[in-house]
Amino acid sequence: MKLIKVEAEGFKSFADKISLSFDGGVVGIVGPNGSGKSNINDAIRWVLGEQSSKALRGDTMDDVIFSGSKTEKPMDKSIVTLTFDNSDGEVSIPHKIFTISRVLERGKGNNTYFINDQVVRFKDIRDIAYESGISKSSLAIISQGTVSDIAQATPEQRRGIIEDAAGTSKYKSKKVEALRKLEKTTETLDKVNTVVEELEKQLKPLEKQSEKAQIYIAKSNELKEVEVALLVNDLLHYKERVEILKNEIDGFQETKEDLEQKIQIDEQKLNDNLEYKKNLDEEVIELSKELDQINEKLQALEIQFKNEEMRREMIISGQISTASHERINALKKELESLSSQINHLESWKDKTSEELGIKRREIEKIEMQVAELRMRENSSKTKLMKAKSKLDVLNDYKDSKSNLFKGTKTVLDNGTLFKNKMFGTVADLISIPEKYILAMDSILQNAVQHIVVEDSETAVKIIEFLKDNNGGRATFIPLSSISSKEIKSEYLVKIRTHSGFIGIASDLVSIDPKFDVLVNFLLGNVIVVEDIKIANEISHLVDKKYLVVSLDGDLIRPGGIMTGGTKQNSNILGIENQIEQIKNIIPQLEEIVLLASQDISKLESLKGERQSYIDQLTIEFVKNNEKLISIKEKFSSLKIDYESHSQEKFKESNIQSIDVELNNYRDKKSSLSATIKSKKDKLEQLTNVINQLQKSKKELEKSLRLIIESFSDKATEKTKADFYINDANKRLSEHYHLTFDSARENFKLTKSIEESRQIVSTLKTEISELGNVNLDAIQMYQEIKERHNDIYKDKVELEEAKRIINEAIAEMDKIIISRINNTMDIVNEEFNLVFKEMFGGGEARIFLLDSNDPLESGIDIKAQPPGKSIQNLKLFSGGEKSLIAISLLFAIIKAKPLPLCILDEVEAALDEANVVRFAEFLQKLKQDTQFIVITHRHGTMSRVDALFGATMQKRGVTSFFSVELAKAKELINSYNE
Numbered sequence: 001m002k003l004i005k006v007e008a009e010g011f012k013s014f015a016d017k018i019s020l021s022f023d024g025g026v027v028g029i030v031g032p033n034g035s036g037k038s039n040i041n042d043a044i045r046w047v048l049g050e051q052s053s054k055a056l057r058g059d060t061m062d063d064v065i066f067s068g069s070k071t072e073k074p075m076d077k078s079i080v081t082l083t084f085d086n087s088d089g090e091v092s093i094p095h096k097i098f099t100i101s102r103v104l105e106r107g108k109g110n111n112t113y114f115i116n117d118q119v120v121r122f123k124d125i126r127d128i129a130y131e132s133g134i135s136k137s138s139l140a141i142i143s144q145g146t147v148s149d150i151a152q153a154t155p156e157q158r159r160g161i162i163e164d165a166a167g168t169s170k171y172k173s174k175k176v177e178a179l180r181k182l183e184k185t186t187e188t189l190d191k192v193n194t195v196v197e198e199l200e201k202q203l204k205p206l207e208k209q210s211e212k213a214q215i216y217i218a219k220s221n222e223l224k225e226v227e228v229a230l231l232v233n234d235l236l237h238y239k240e241r242v243e244i245l246k247n248e249i250d251g252f253q254e255t256k257e258d259l260e261q262k263i264q265i266d267e268q269k270l271n272d273n274l275e276y277k278k279n280l281d282e283e284v285i286e287l288s289k290e291l292d293q294i295n296e297k298l299q300a301l302e303i304q305f306k307n308e309e310m311r312r313e314m315i316i317s318g319q320i321s322t323a324s325h326e327r328i329n330a331l332k333k334e335l336e337s338l339s340s341q342i343n344h345l346e347s348w349k350d351k352t353s354e355e356l357g358i359k360r361r362e363i364e365k366i367e368m369q370v371a372e373l374r375m376r377e378n379s380s381k382t383k384l385m386k387a388k389s390k391l392d393v394l395n396d397y398k399d400s401k402s403n404l405f406k407g408t409k410t411v412l413d414n415g416t417l418f419k420n421k422m423f424g425t426v427a428d429l430i431s432i433p434e435k436y437i438l439a440m441d442s443i444l445q446n447a448v449q450h451i452v453v454e455d456s457e458t459a460v461k462i463i464e465f466l467k468d469n470n471g472g473r474a475t476f477i478p479l480s481s482i483s484s485k486e487i488k489s490e491y492l493v494k495i496r497t498h499s500g501f502i503g504i505a506s507d508l509v510s511i512d513p514k515f516d517v518l519v520n521f522l523l524g525n526v527i528v529v530e531d532i533k534i535a536n537e538i539s540h541l542v543d544k545k546y547l548v549v550s551l552d553g554d555l556i557r558p559g560g561i562m563t564g565g566t567k568q569n570s571n572i573l574g575i576e577n578q579i580e581q582i583k584n585i586i587p588q589l590e591e592i593v594l595l596a597s598q599d600i601s602k603l604e605s606l607k608g609e610r611q612s613y614i615d616q617l618t619i620e621f622v623k624n625n626e627k628l629i630s631i632k633e634k635f636s637s638l639k640i641d642y643e644s645h646s647q648e649k650f651k652e653s654n655i656q657s658i659d660v661e662l663n664n665y666r667d668k669k670s671s672l673s674a675t676i677k678s679k680k681d682k683l684e685q686l687t688n689v690i691n692q693l694q695k696s697k698k699e700l701e702k703s704l705r706l707i708i709e710s711f712s713d714k715a716t717e718k719t720k721a722d723f724y725i726n727d728a729n730k731r732l733s734e735h736y737h738l739t740f741d742s743a744r745e746n747f748k749l750t751k752s753i754e755e756s757r758q759i760v761s762t763l764k765t766e767i768s769e770l771g772n773v774n775l776d777a778i779q780m781y782q783e784i785k786e787r788h789n790d791i792y793k794d795k796v797e798l799e800e801a802k803r804i805i806n807e808a809i810a811e812m813d814k815i816i817i818s819r820i821n822n823t824m825d826i827v828n829e830e831f832n833l834v835f836k837e838m839f840g841g842g843e844a845r846i847f848l849l850d851s852n853d854p855l856e857s858g859i860d861i862k863a864q865p866p867g868k869s870i871q872n873l874k875l876f877s878g879g880e881k882s883l884i885a886i887s888l889l890f891a892i893i894k895a896k897p898l899p900l901c902i903l904d905e906v907e908a909a910l911d912e913a914n915v916v917r918f919a920e921f922l923q924k925l926k927q928d929t930q931f932i933v934i935t936h937r938h939g940t941m942s943r944v945d946a947l948f949g950a951t952m953q954k955r956g957v958t959s960f961f962s963v964e965l966a967k968a969k970e971l972i973n974s975y976n977e
């Protein structure tokens with residue numbers, strides 16, 4: 001590669017554009033001091049990427065821009081372009097001729113580099129400099145006064161020079177790079193090793209846990225297959241059993257209730273009858289006492305009467321012989337007594353007939369009352385029966401949830417799975433007074449079946465559960481997602497006083513306060529009114545903005561769409577109300593039945609008593625009637641007797657007081673006897689009834705006992721079965737997340753029940769023996785294992801990389817050592833020769849300070865001019881130092897030819913003979929190296945191939961011109977003069 005042109009403008013003293021063309025060989029540049037010769041050197045260094053302003057003899061980089069002179073203004077920009085001939089392809093640029101330029105603008109600090117006028121990076125320029133060997137650290141450019149530095153340099157600096165010549169810098173920088181890589185690789189490898197160790201520490205326990213978890217999963221899956229099928233089998237069995245038991249228990253229950261009711265009624269009757277009997281006993285005692293007194297009185301009167309009557313009869317019959325008038329008198333008295341009896345019996349008959357009529361009517365009345373009570377009792381019994389069976393139906397309906405959608409039912413059946421986060425259906429939570437049921441049903445429609453949950457996450461879980469189990473669809477209201485709705489106050493003011501307005505739907509129902517938001521969300525903006533007519537009026541008042549509903553369930557929706565007609569309750573809302581109502585009605589009806597039965601029994605007793613009284617009185621009546629007939633007969637015959645003997649008509653007069661009294665007492669006795677008899681009859685009857693009741697009650701109680709015993713066995717069995725069903729369902733839903741239906745569909749027993757139970761028990765024991773199981777361990781183990789594998793691969797790769805880098809470094813070291821040794825050998829050979837030639841004898845060589853460390857060792861110079869034995873280079877004279885340095889320089893150039901070498905007054909300190917030798921050396925070396933020599937010396941300039949003269953014709957601005965040697969001499973001479 002050859003430098004064929006230097007162009008500059010604005011660089012240092014080159015205010016005018018300069019252009020120097022070269023054609024290889026040795027080019028000399030001559031000119032007076034300060035004319036700008038060395039600026040050419042600076043310009044070349046600058047373009048090649050010099051970054052140090054000091055090295056360019058300035059303070060800042062802007063100092064390289066022409067700073068003006070007395071006649072010239074400062075310039076703002078400096079540009080230098082070098083043109084190279086790259087025909088030998090030394091530089092890997094695909095051009096035979098190429099240019100590199102550097103431009104700097106004052107105050108901007110940014111240097112711009114160009115290759116062939118294309119902007120390039122600084123690095124691209126550096127690459128060319130390195131590639132070609134013209135780099136700032138090489139010997140290619142030796143500035144004024146620095147040549148002896150080569151001799152005086154430190155061993156390390158000198159080594160740098162030799163390394164440049166040996167071309168090891170490429171390897172060195174590669175080695176540095178490799179070492180950096182090695183360091184990084186080692187660092188990374190260390191980190192990777194730490195991670196590998198850490199992972200390996202974690203892997204061991206995790207592997208065990210993972211194995212345990214896998215065993216757990218396998219056993220759990222096996223258990224699931226058998227246990228679920230077994231649960232389904234058992235559930236089917238127990239459900240069937242429960243159904244049978246339920247029917248039996250229902251039957252028992254009915255019988256039990258029936259028996260209890262009967263016992264209660266018997267007891268009540270028994271108590272009533274005992275009470276009745278007690279009262280009756282007392283009455284009979286009282287009445288008997290009274291009767292005894294009457295009898296006592298009557299007995300005395302009867303004796304007196306009998307005696308008198310006997311005497312009269314004996315006088316009348318003639319058994320006692322008396323005077324005729326005495327007999328007539330006795331007849332009269334007897335007639336008077338008989339007449340009195342007849343009258344009395346007649347009147348008694350009338351009175352008794354009347355009384356019998358009264359008593360019979362009373363009986364009729366009692367019978368009517370009893371009939372009425374029986375009707376009431378029967379109708380209440382029928383109602384009771386109906387109520388009980390309706391209650392059964394409603395309870396069944398409620399328990400079976402058969403009125404619900406499949407999804408809603410599935411969720412409620414498996415409610416325990418979602419525990420505190422699922423609260424039931426809207427219908428379960430809101431309690432609605434009976435009169436608003438139709439309206440609310442109409443508003444809520446299907447929403448009554450919506451399931452209220454805590455949050456949307458719960459809803460998502462339940463929906464997934466429904467999907468997994470094909471459990472149907474359900475709608476959810478997450479409490480955390482809803483907000484209250486309301487009716488604007490301006491509308492409320494308008495409608496509140498409107499007649500027929502009932503209220504805001506949310507105010508008409510009740511709910512646990514924690515669900516207030518639910519009620520306000522569903523019903524907070526719904527208006528309830530009396531009827532559809534009022535609904536229409538109110539809907540207009542609220543500008544058809546809100547839903548208005550009538551008590552009948554007719555609706556006007558926001559916007560005005562109306563729905564109405566007859567409406568049936570969907571039977572979901574209000575089922576609780578209905579159950580509640582029936583539960584309240586049943587005891588009322590039972591009370592009515594009981595009271596009616598009590599009243600009937602009392603009335604029946606009363607009727608019996610009355611009847612017995614009537615019977616007694618009737619007997620008395622017959623008796624007295626017969627008595628009356630016989631008295632009347634006797635009276636008629638005695639009357640004839642009397643009238644025939646007294647010759648006068650019998651006239652009733654002078655009724656004997658005894659007769660009156662006797663009749664009175666007889667009346668009293670007869671009436672009292674009848675009463676007592678009737679009461680005694682009743683008592684007898686009552687005793688029978690009481691005995692009967694006691695017997696029947698005992699029998700009923702015995703039956704009840706037996707029923708209860710049997711009932712309790714069945715109830716215990718049912719409780720156990722219910723408990724098992726509940727437990728099994730819970731296990732299915734909570735543990736296996738299965739509904740009964742999906743479990744039944746997908747799990748079948750494959751072995752006998754006994755065998756299956758054995759398997760389940762064994763597996764459960766085995767699983768529990770596993771102890772704590774970390775299911776996450778499987779995933780964690782997999783992840784960490786993968787990570788370990790990956791990072792282990794990295795470790796292997798890094799180790800391999802490290803090995804390769806080390807190998808490369810060793811290889812590079814080998815090359816460096818071999819190149820250094822090689823170069824030093826060649827340089828030493830030349831150095832000795834050149835030195836000898838320059839010094840006219842003696843010897844010189846360079847050597848490694850530490851031969852054991854050829855990679856790093858510094859290099860020293862040993863120079864022995866003829867006849868001298870100087871060890872320290874510093875002790876040589878300036879000229880000697882220059883000579884040694886130039887000798888070494890030439891030796892190196894010879895060993896490793898440079899494409900271009902700029903020598904700025906390097907021979908200044910030499911004597912003329914040595915200048916000549918120097919110049920001749922240049923000629924020898926020019927085959928391989930292009931020289932630009934800045935010089936003041938004749939010996940040099942007379943031995944160059946071309947010369948340029950530098951002048952500062954205008955003060956402060958350099959211009960160059962090509963000069964002939966003779967002219968140059970003149971020029972030099974003129975300066976020297």
Ligand code: ATP
Nearest residue numbers: 012013032033034035036037038039063065066067
């Ligand atoms: P010598 O023979 O004494 O070594 P030289 O010919 O090598 O001299 P240079 O060192 O190349 O001279 O040039 C120095 C000249 O360049 C000085 O006159 C200096 O004023 C001028 N110069 C340096 N930098 C600038 C600049 N930025 N603007 C204007 N002139 C500059």
